[in-house]
Amino acid sequence: MIYTNKKHDILLIIKLLTKSLTNYCDSNGNKIVNANGTYKATDGNVPLGSAYPKTLWGITNSFRYKDLTLSVLFDAQFGGKYFSTSNMWGIYSGMLEETAGSNELGNPKRDPVANGGGILLPGVNEDGTPNTTRISATRWASSIYSGPAAQNVFKSDYIKLREITIGYNIPLRSTKYIKNLKVSAYGRNLAMFGLDNKSFDPEMATTSSGNIQGVEGGALPSTANFGLNVGFQF
Amino acid sequence: MSVTSCKDLEEINIDPNNPTEVSTPAILLGAEKKTMDYLYDTWFSGRQSLLYAQYWAQRNYTEEDRYQIRESVNNSYFNQFYVTAGNLVKIEQLNTDEATKATMSAYGNNNNQIAVAKIFKVWLIQTMADTWGAIPYSESFKLDEGIYYPKYDDLNTLYNSLISELDNAISLINVNETAFTTGDNIYSGDAAKWKKFGNSLKCRLAIRISKVDGNWKNYIEEAIASGVFDSNADNALFTYSTSAPNQCYFYKGFFDDARNDFSVSKPLVDLLQGQADVLNEKSHPWPNVVDPRLQIYANSNSEGNYIGIPYGVASEDLSRITPGISQTPDFMAGRPLVVQANFAVPLMTYPEICFILSEYKGFAVDEYKKGVQASLEYWNSQSARVMSSAPITNDAITAYVNAVSNTVNAETLATQKYIHLYMNGTEAWAEYRRTGYPNCLLKPGEKSTVANIIDDKGNVTGTEILIFEALSDTKGDLPARVKYPTNESTLNSKGFNDAVAKLSDGTNNYYSKMFWDVRTTAIPHPANK
Numbered sequence: 010m011i012y013t014n015k016k017h018d019i020l021l022i023i024k025l026l027t028k029s030l031t032n033y034c035d036s037n038g039n040k041i042v043n044a045n046g047t048y049k050a051t052d053g054n055v056p057l058g059s060a061y062p063k064t065l066w067g068i069t070n071s072f073r074y075k076d077l078t079l080s081v082l083f084d085a086q087f088g089g090k091y092f093s094t095s096n097m098w099g100i101y102s103g104m105l106e107e108t109a110g111s112n113e114l115g116n117p118k119r120d121p122v123a124n125g126g127g128i129l130l131p132g133v134n135e136d137g138t139p140n141t142t143r144i145s146a147t148r149w150a151s152s153i154y155s156g157p158a159a160q161n162v163f164k165s166d167y168i169k170l171r172e173i174t175i176g177y178n179i180p181l182r183s184t185k186y187i188k189n190l191k192v193s194a195y196g197r198n199l200a201m202f203g204l205d206n207k208s209f210d211p212e213m214a215t216t217s218s219g220n221i222q223g224v225e226g227g228a229l230p231s232t233a234n235f236g237l238n239v240g241f242q243f
Numbered sequence: 244m245s246v247t248s249c250k251d252l253e254e255i256n257i258d259p260n261n262p263t264e265v266s267t268p269a270i271l272l273g274a275e276k277k278t279m280d281y282l283y284d285t286w287f288s289g290r291q292s293l294l295y296a297q298y299w300a301q302r303n304y305t306e307e308d309r310y311q312i313r314e315s316v317n318n319s320y321f322n323q324f325y326v327t328a329g330n331l332v333k334i335e336q337l338n339t340d341e342a343t344k345a346t347m348s349a350y351g352n353n354n355n356q357i358a359v360a361k362i363f364k365v366w367l368i369q370t371m372a373d374t375w376g377a378i379p380y381s382e383s384f385k386l387d388e389g390i391y392y393p394k395y396d397d398l399n400t401l402y403n404s405l406i407s408e409l410d411n412a413i414s415l416i417n418v419n420e421t422a423f424t425t426g427d428n429i430y431s432g433d434a435a436k437w438k439k440f441g442n443s444l445k446c447r448l449a450i451r452i453s454k455v456d457g458n459w460k461n462y463i464e465e466a467i468a469s470g471v472f473d474s475n476a477d478n479a480l481f482t483y484s485t486s487a488p489n490q491c492y493f494y495k496g497f498f499d500d501a502r503n504d505f506s507v508s509k510p511l512v513d514l515l516q517g518q519a520d521v522l523n524e525k526s527h528p529w530p531n532v533v534d535p536r537l538q539i540y541a542n543s544n545s546e547g548n549y550i551g552i553p554y555g556v557a558s559e560d561l562s563r564i565t566p567g568i569s570q571t572p573d574f575m576a577g578r579p580l581v582v583q584a585n586f587a588v589p590l591m592t593y594p595e596i597c598f599i600l601s602e603y604k605g606f607a608v609d610e611y612k613k614g615v616q617a618s619l620e621y622w623n624s625q626s627a628r629v630m631s632s633a634p635i636t637n638d639a640i641t642a643y644v645n646a647v648s649n650t651v652n653a654e655t656l657a658t659q660k661y662i663h664l665y666m667n668g669t670e671a672w673a674e675y676r677r678t679g680y681p682n683c684l685l686k687p688g689e690k691s692t693v694a695n696i697i698d699d700k701g702n703v704t705g706t707e708i709l710i711f712e713a714l715s716d717t718k719g720d721l722p723a724r725v726k727y728p729t730n731e732s733t734l735n736s737k738g739f740n741d742a743v744a745k746l747s748d749g750t751n752n753y754y755s756k757m758f759w760d761v762r763t764t765a766i767p768h769p770a771n772k
Contacts, residue, residue: 052750054732
């Protein structure tokens with residue numbers, strides 16, 4: 010016999026669906042930094058959003074002009090969030106674009122702080138004064154792993170150009186043997202718009218099954234594919 | 244068209260593959276092994292307590308050395324320890340409930356079984372309390388009673404409950420009957436040994452509160468009367484095996500995982516070689532006395548020297564320290580005792596009791612010397628058992644004991660105890676927090692090592708001194724505690740929030756001291772009550 014406490018189980022399920030992780034500490038809408046210049050994390054976990062999107066959209070348009078057909082499909086989702094483990098490790102190890110390039114002084118981020126390099130995180134100290142503590146690029150990258158988990162939480166919103174199909178009904182001189190011949194070309198997953206983090210495709214985070222939802226880790230990038238259809242009708 | 248029917252739906256819920264009743268020896272062995280696997284591994288020990296005690300330091304990633312924990316590890320281990328403690332409570336229940344106690348008595352005297360489960364549980368809970376501070380206990384393990392959100396017991400209350408529970412357990416023991424016929428990898432079910440361990444553990448709890456609670460001397464007196472360890476034959480150890488998968492988890496962390504992450508630290512090696520910390524102008528209690536245990540604790544480098552890893556160097560600076568990392572003992576190549584598959588991890592040993600009794604008698608010389616000698620004999624015998632080599636001669640033992648016994652006071656006693664406790668990171672770290680010794684431990688802000696300054700072309704243009712910079716705020720000292728796991732804020736928010744509010748500054752920090760840690764900047768080495 011299995012004993013369950015229904016109310017307890019339902020609360021647990023709600024907790025599982027709402028991602029609770031450590032967050033930034035906030036002061037009047039500004040992020041708080043520690044004395045050493047990295048972002049301060051909350052003591053415990055705080056709900057950061059839902060793994061599931063609030064709305065899913067799709068729109069198909071079909072056009073026809075004489076023997077040419079064109080169909081365009083967009084789909085979109087809005088309102089969900091995901092945690093990116095690839096972002097966390099990608100920055101920690103210095104692989105992602107954000108870890109190189111110039112800082113706000115125009116110097117290479119990876120230069121020593123003493124030479125004008127490093128990063129100044131936007132935010133305030135505990136007492137409310139603006140943050141002036143520069144940190145080295147390695148220190149910043151390491152704090153993406155050890156600091157507030159919210160640093161790696163992104164919106165899973167996207168608008169995707171899912172498919173374009175162009176078709177052409179080949180005009181036949183005689184329909185004795187073949188009644189109809191249609192050729193079409195298609196492209197799928199052609200473009201993504203509106204991504205919170207351009208390095209990762211949020212669809213890779215929310216389509217897994219199992220009880221770990223909304224976490225992306227090592228997902229392969231999505232691929233576009235192209236093809237040709239030829240249809241005969243006898 | 245067809246019609247079907249079932250005879251009895253409830254039968255479907257009965258699982259024919261897994262047992263619903265388990266014997267207490269099966270639970271005990273599982274709990275013993277799981278606890279040791281999690282406590283003595285390259286995570287809870289390697290990347291935490293062994294680092295805080297500065298026995299080991301990391302060769303590649305020094306974030307944990309510099310007091311930055313991984314939330315996932317903290318969450319997972321807190322959970323695992325409660326699971327194994329819950330299993331020990333189950334053993335007590337099976338031996339108490341009328342429905343099951345008769346069956347379980349086939350495996351040993353019921354009261355003896357309860358006593359063993361209690362003593363082992365108290366040992367585990369104390370280790371957790373010494374790590375995180377106030378934790379749930381009195382309201383824990385009561386899911387059947389509907390208590391899902393146990394309150395965190397104040398630490399002084401928790402210590403008192405642990406001491407009374409030990410008294411209860413010791414009183415239940417009948418030394419003329421078996422404790423467990425099987426399933427006990429620590430004492431093979433020997434009730435008399437468990438009783439000595441229970442009394443010795445009571446002494447460990449007593450000495451911990453010796454700066455704050457005047458009753459500590461009474462507890463030790465009672466324990467002595469009832470019987471504590473009287474030789475290394477009584478040691479509480481969990482011995483692993485050379486056969487897979489029962490090797491020690493230190494071995495697995497190096498050789499199954501194929502990672503060479505740890506070696507001995509410079510503070511420890513310098514202490515064992517009689518070298519004072521000149522960078523920080525510290526003194527050494529026994530200058531130039533070389534400790535014979537060094538050759539057992541670590542292997543030498545290719546030139547036959549022992550050079551420890553400087554503590555607290557930032558990961559990105561490790562490649563330019565001088566002497567270099569390649570000069571430190573390579574545990575993967577040298578395979579010292581402590582990373583061998585059949586290493587025995589310590590719960591509590593006889594030398595520790597000698598040192599406690601010496602302190603109890605006002606830093607008595609006889610017990611101090613017995614402790615030092617017993618420690619050398621213990622490590623030598625472990626080396627003989629595992630490595631087939633006993634490198635410490637009797638003459639060397641006598642010479643060393645004499646060399647370190649000229650002054651027996653709080654510092655020398657605590658320092659010898661620290662040296663003996665190698666590989667028991669939690670106990671060494673706790674005793675540092677209680678006494679402020681040994682002095683050689685490196686604090687944040689102190690000088691760690693000399694390092695080369697290297698230009699763009701890779702040439703060495705000079706040297707500089709690297710300072711140990713902590714990554715979390717520990718107020719200029721070693722951590723006073725590990726912060727509570729973040730999952731607790733979600734799964735037991737009332738308990739968590741109430742407990743955090745009682746910490747210094749009301750935040751889940753690393754510097755809020757345990758009630759038994761009364762060091763101040765003015766008085767870094769408080770006296771006993």
